[in-house]
């Protein structure tokens with residue numbers, strides 16, 4: 001995202017927050033900017049602790065409760081999704097429209113671009129073409145291990161216990177691999 005688009009997105013979010021009646025303070029403004037920057041400029045789906053660390057570098061007086069409240073408002077307004085990958089915390093991702101697909105590294109949180117994402121979203125939207133089903137706005141999550149982490153030797157076994165890892169074990173068992 002270039003600087004101009006980043007500024008526009010930030011202004012759009014700030015305006016919606018003000019309109020919702022949520023009181024914007026300098027601290028909350030800083031949190032929104034930090035969340036956006038991490039996601040859009042660094043391609044990271046940050047967890048709450050990461051957001052806190054980044055924000056506290058700019059203002060050490062900001063606490064976790066303020067982060068949670070601000071993130072909750074962003075989520076209620078539909079700008080972000082909180083993604084639970086069984087890591088024991090939620091990662092924050094930005095919604096792109098009514099249907100969003102978030103793919104990211106389960107180890108470092110780096111966003112992974114999906115080839116033909118638009119086609120994929122269109123395929124999901126086609127579900128609404130059948131009369132028996134109305135699709136709700138929602139975010140789909142896909143997790144994996146990014147190139148960087150893989151080249152550093154991170155494997156499925158290194159990930160903290162959680163859904164991602166458990167799924168791997170079940171898959172291996174189903175395929176008849178020996179359990180370690």
Ligand SMILES: [Zn+2]
Nearest residue numbers: 105108146149
């Ligand atoms: Zn990674």
